[in-house]
Amino acid sequence: MSTDTPHPAPRPLTKTPAEITASINPSPRRRLAIILSFPLLILLAVxxxxxxxxxxxxxxxxxxxxxxxxxxxxAPRAHILFTADSSAFPTPPPGRRQFDTKDILRSLGKEVTKGVDGIFAKQKPSERDVRQWDLVYEGDKEAIGAILRVHIRTWEYANSSFPLEPYVQLPETGLMTSGIPAGTLVLPVHPDQVGDRNLKLHYKIALINSILSVYPPRSPEIPLRALKYAPNITLSFVLLNEDATQGDYVHSWDIEGTIKDHFLPHLEALRPIFNFTIESQILYHAPLSFAPSYSEIPGGERDKALDASVDVINSMPDHSQKVSMEAAVKVMEDERGNKAWMINREQMTIFVNSEKWSLDSAQAFLLPQFGGVVILNPPLTSFQSHSYHLSRTALAPAFHLFTQHLYSLLALPSLPYTPNKLHVPPPPSPFHRPSSLMQPLSPWQVHQALLARLEENFQEGKKTLKGIVRLVRKIGEMKVGEGVRDTVLGAVIRLENVQAFVLARDAVELANKAFFDPSMMGLLYFPDEHKFAVYTPLFAPIAVPLIIGLLRELLSRRKRGKAVEYTEKSQSDHVTLNEIQEGAVHGIATSQVDINEKEKTMESSGDSLSDNSPLRTIRSRVIPGET
Known part of the structure; x- marks a missing residue:
């Protein structure tokens, strides 16, 4: 006997497959709304x-x-303060009017400016220079803050014969300076020359020649080796040691004191033009593939090096540079003696990559627009130790060369010492030797450097602005926002009104800022072609299913519309047939006119009879001859 409970009978299906499908799938209207929501969202985001x-x-x-x-x-007009000792002019005889020194200087100053303008007037119109300075006098409002000075000095040690010998006063003080500020253009006159009847003419000639020497009508050009102007410059002093594991290395150096002696006097004068940052470090490098030997210098090489040094000294226009260079060469000879680190010719040719070399030329070299390198031989007292300290004396020759490199890299002008125009200044004291250091820049040199950089910044600003306009014209899709426009406009305004170095400097800075603006540079690296190349693979896989689904839904709705239309027509035909049949049952005959009216009614409503329509069948029976 089985104990299994009987299974309940399966329930009959209450829904047809079509109804189940309709309950699972959304309605056509909802499905269309879902499909259209995607492109609608895209349109809203456009x-x-x-x-x-x-x-x-x-x-x-x-x-x-x-x-x-x-x-x-x-160019901004400079003001030159013109002063003189009261004893520099002859005393009028009794009964003659006594003029003040200031009145005499004004009269002499007019003659000087008139003579300079006359010299420029004789030049060709296309090459004619213009005087960019004026003489001012003590008590004038323009004399306040004047840094360029000209002074006529009565000096008993001056040359007692004409012509006069003007010079630029050194910054060192002593018995011979008489309290004259450093950088002053001095016209020394001997007391015996004051009574000369042609003294005024000699003053005029000496003033014109000396002023045109220290203040030329055209600013000096910036050589290619010089640095391009930048307001902030970093001076990095690096001491390179060979591999310290082999010994004989520099563990310390008196860099602060050496910079203070050799560089700070020059950098202080350049504060209106540059902002300097100084840093120093000691680094180590791998040893050379060959080992120099410390031995006696051959006589021929020694004479060759000395001849090269003499040629370099004689070619220097600045007397103070000649004196300092001679002192530096003498110090090197005293320290080094007849011995030096020697390298054979083949190794030296490979090392310097040149067949023309000498002991002097291999000692230091200049890297254009970058810096300078000096090869420093270790002191003689350090040969017995493995590490040593470099004092100020040991660093003096190298930093003397670094100072010259600085002048070359910054395009700093030197004083043009020429006979009958500008002479070498006398020593500050007869009891002390002249300093072996290079003399700091005079205000005349600083002013010329400022004018040269002013011209450079003006030309650079115009060039950059022109490049911006050309670039914007060439690239039609480049963005020019409000920030770029205001920056360019600021640079243009400063260049239009440039009469000071600060305006030219700011104009170049603004022009470069506009040229390298991120909003403009972005299109150069990511143009529209790149955007389409990125967006197409991203949106194409999404757009294709949406388009296909939308087309399928439209086709499906079209089919459903035709099916509904066909159903409505069939129902209308059946109603008409039923009316005709009912009329036949009740004995009412259907005439041809009635059938025609039914057709017109359907045609007026926009419908037409199908081939299998019952009305067309009845019409064929009533109207003979129609098939």
Whole structure:
């Protein structure tokens, strides 16, 4: 006997497959709404995308930039303070009017400016220079803060014969300076010359020649080896040691004291032009592939090096540089003696990569627009030890060369010592030797350097602005926002009104800032072609299913519409047939006119009879001859 409970009978299906499918799938209207929601969302995001990716191109002041191309800036006029000792002019005889020194200087100053203008007037119109300075006198408002000075000095040690010998006063003080500020252009006159009847003419000639020497009508050009102007410059002093594991290395050096002696006097004068940052470090490098030997210098090489040194000294225009160079060479000879580190010719040719070399030329070299390198031989007292300290005396020759390198890299002018125009200044004291250090820059040299950098910045600013305009014209999709436009406009305004070094410096800075603006540089690295190349693979896989689904839904709705239309027509035909049949049952005959009216009614409603329509069948029976 089985104890299994009987299974309940299966429930009959209450829904057809079509109803089940309809309950699972959304309705056609809802399915269409879902499909259309995706492109609708994209359309709603188009304004935001357009706003975030649109290219803003504000107009640049192209006409004003074009006007700057052929324009020349107006250099600021310098004020030269003109002073003199009261004893530099003869005393009038009794009964004659006694003029003040200031009145005499004004009269002499007019003659000097008139003579300079006459010299420039004789030049060709296309090459004619313009005087960019004026003489001012004590008590004038323009004399306040004047850094350029000219002074006529009565000096008993001056040359007692004409012509006069003007010079620029050294910064060192002593018995011979008589309290004259450093950098003053001095015209020394002997007391015996004061009574000369042609003294005024000699003053005029000496003043014109000396002022045109220290203040030329055109600023000096910036050589290619010089650094491009930058307001902030870092001076990095690096001591390179060979591998310290082999011994004989420098463990310390008196860098602070050496910089104070050799560099600070020169850097202090350049504060209106540059901002300097000084740093120092000691580094180590791998040893050379060959080992120099410390041995006697051959006589021929020694004479060759001395001849080269003499040629270099004689070629220097600055007397103070000659004196300092001679002292540096003498110090090196005293310290080194007849011995030096020797390298054979083949190794030296490979090392310097040149067949023309000498002991002097291999000692130091200049890297254009970068810096200088000096090969320093260790002191003689350090040969017995493995590490040593470099004192100020040991660093003096190297830093003397570094100072010359600094002048070359910054394009600093030197005083043009020429006969009958500008002479070498006398020593500050007859009891002390002249300093072996290079003399600091005079205000005349600083002013010339400032004018040269002013011209450089003016030309660089025009060139950069012109490049911006050309670049914006060439690349039509480049963005020119409000920040770029304001920066360019600020540079143009400063160049139009440039009469000071600060304006030219700021103009170049603004022009470079606009040229390298991130909003403009972005299009150069990510143009529109790159955007399409990135967006197409990203959105194509998403867009294709949406488009296909939308097309399928439209086709499906079209089929469903035709099916509903066919069903409605069939129902209308059946109603008409039923009316005709009922009329036949009740004895009412259906005429041809009635059938025609039914057809017109359907045609007026936009319907037409199908081939298998019951009405068409009845019509064929009533109207004979129609098939």
């Amino acid at each position: 304004p935001f995308w357009w706003y975030t990716t649109s290219i803003e191109r504000l107009p640049l002041p192209e006409s004003r930039i074009s006007a700057l191309e052929g324009a020349n800036y107006t």
